[in-house]
Amino acid sequence: xxxxxxxxxxxxxxxxxxxxxxxYPIAGKPLYHHMLERWLDLNSNLRxxxxxxxxxxxxxxMADIVRFGDVVxxxxxxxxxxxxxxxxxxxxxxxxxxxxxxxxxxxxDEIADEFEEYIAPDADIEDGVEFGGKVIIESxxxxxxxxxxxxxxxxxxxxxxxxxxxxxxxxxxxPNSVVGLSGEVKNSLMLERSLVGPMTTxxxxxxxxxxxxxxxxxVSNYRLDNRxxxxxxxxxxxxxxxxxxxxILAAGVRFGGACLILPGRKIGxxxxxxxxxxxxxxxxxxxxxxxxxxxxxxxx
Numbered sequence: 001x002x003x004x005x006x007x008x009x010x011x012x013x014x015x016x017x018x019x020x021x022x023x024y025p026i027a028g029k030p031l032y033h034h035m036l037e038r039w040l041d042l043n044s045n046l047r048x049x050x051x052x053x054x055x056x057x058x059x060x061x062m063a064d065i066v067r068f069g070d071v072v073x074x075x076x077x078x079x080x081x082x083x084x085x086x087x088x089x090x091x092x093x094x095x096x097x098x099x100x101x102x103x104x105x106x107x108x109d110e111i112a113d114e115f116e117e118y119i120a121p122d123a124d125i126e127d128g129v130e131f132g133g134k135v136i137i138e139s140x141x142x143x144x145x146x147x148x149x150x151x152x153x154x155x156x157x158x159x160x161x162x163x164x165x166x167x168x169x170x171x172x173x174x175p176n177s178v179v180g181l182s183g184e185v186k187n188s189l190m191l192e193r194s195l196v197g198p199m200t201t202x203x204x205x206x207x208x209x210x211x212x213x214x215x216x217x218x219v220s221n222y223r224l225d226n227r228x229x230x231x232x233x234x235x236x237x238x239x240x241x242x243x244x245x246x247x248i249l250a251a252g253v254r255f256g257g258a259c260l261i262l263p264g265r266k267i268g269x270x271x272x273x274x275x276x277x278x279x280x281x282x283x284x285x286x287x288x289x290x291x292x293x294x295x296x297x298x299x300x
Contacts, residue, residue, distance in 0.1 A: 002043040006032065006086055008052045011233055014250040014268045014285065015101050015208060020054035022086070023061055024104065025191060027111050027136060027154040027172050031104075032061070034111060036068040038089040047072065100233065101206050101248045101266075102240045105170075108189050112152035112170035120157075138175070156192065180215065188246070197257070205246035207253075214257040214275070221246040221263055229264040232282055240264065250285065 012021050022032040032055075039046055046069030055061050056073060065071055087095035088107045091114075096106045115134040119125070123137045126145040135149055138157040143149075147161045150168040156175035161167065166184040174192030179185055181198040190196075190207040197215035204221045207213075221244045223229060229245035230237045248266045256275035267273070268285030277291050 001045045001047050002039065003047040003049050004036070004039055004086070005049040006052050006055055008054070009086075009099060011099050012101055013233075014266050015206065015248065016054070017250060017269055017285070018054075020052050020058070020061070021098075021104075022052065022055060023058070024189075025156075025172075025174055026104075026108055026189065027115070028138065028156065030061075030064075031107070032065065034107070035086065035088055036065070038091075040068060042089070046070070049073075100231070100238065100240070102231070102242060102245055104189055104206055105187065105204065105242075105245075108172055108187075109170050112154070112172070115152045115154070151187075162198070174209065187244075191251075203246045204242065204244045205248070207247075207249045208251035208269075210252045211249050212254040213249075214255045214259065216257055217255050217259040217261070219246040219261045223263055231264040231266065247279075 006022055009016065009021055015021060024031045026034060048065055048069050048071045050056055050071060050073050086098045088098055088110065089095050090110055096110060097103050115136055117134045119137045120139040122139055124142040126143065128145040129143050130148040133151040133153065136154045138155060140158040141155045143161040144163040146164045148166050152170050153167050154172040156173055156177065158176040159173055160178045162179055162181040162183065164182045165179045169187035171185050171188055173190045176193045177190055178195040180196060183196045183198060184201045185196055186203045188202050188205045191209040193209055194207050194211040196202050196213050197217065199215055200213050200217045202213065202219050205219055229240050229242055231240055245264055247261045250267060250269040252270040253267050255273045258275055259273055259277050259279065261279040265279050266282045268283055270286045271283050272288045273279065274290040277289050283289065
């Protein structure tokens with residue numbers, strides 16, 4: 001019997017503070033669902049050890065997990081007892097690590113590569129929309145004219161893609177999200193009800209639910225010294241292994257217009273960042289950041 005353990009992941013902060021990281025919806029299904037399906041493909045007899053408190057206290061998730069195998073909530077095992085830390089299995093038999101937030105983008109790449117194209121009958125796709133890649137477009141999605149979807153793209157129910165917007169690479173957007181006029185989302189995972197404003201860029205980033213990124217805000221994803229982007233985790237600088245990586249936004253973050261986020265910055269839950277702020281450091285949860293300026297006004 002193979003045992004898969006779902007443990008809490010403190011290194012994932014600021015994500016997963018009020019919902020388990022394993023419940024993250026990716027392309028319409030929670031992460032744990034994708035993981036267990038792949039484990040079952042290789043192991044018909046599966047035991048699932050759960051000690052993530054955010055799963056244990058969610059009756060709906062627990063009821064769903066039981067369908068995949070025997071579930072135990074406490075388990076003391078040695079490393080040689082067949083227990084596997086949460087890894088995302090690849091079809092070639094290798095596995096993807098699930099420790100830091102940017103690892104979710106590797107998982108998205110693996111899932112998106114297997115997309116089977118689907119467009120809901122009631123999706124509203126205006127004339128002039130360009131497609132290139134495999135798309136999954138759920139019920140009630142509206143895509144306005146001249147938008148371009150160039151990659152493996154998942155759009156959750158009720159999502160709106162504005163005129164001339166660009167989605168490229170591997171993208172998963174949760175239900176009722178919005179990309180405004182000429183906005184761009186690239187290689188990113190966004191959860192439900194998040195809004196990318198007009199002419200805003202979101203590149204190689206992770207965004208929890210209910211975020212608002214105001215118009216012309218830019219997520220920078222590349223260092224000028226051509227080194228991998230690093231992220232500060234518990235006071236330690238961690239190399240992401242990625243030449244391009246943007247930002248990590250916890251739930252409910254709100255940006256005013258024309259902000260700039262430097263690569264690898266984390267922004268905690270429900271922060272409010274005023275217009276024109278340059279985010280140069282990680283921001284803890286529930287903070288308000290406002291740019292103060294002095295204007296010199298004189299007669300001509």
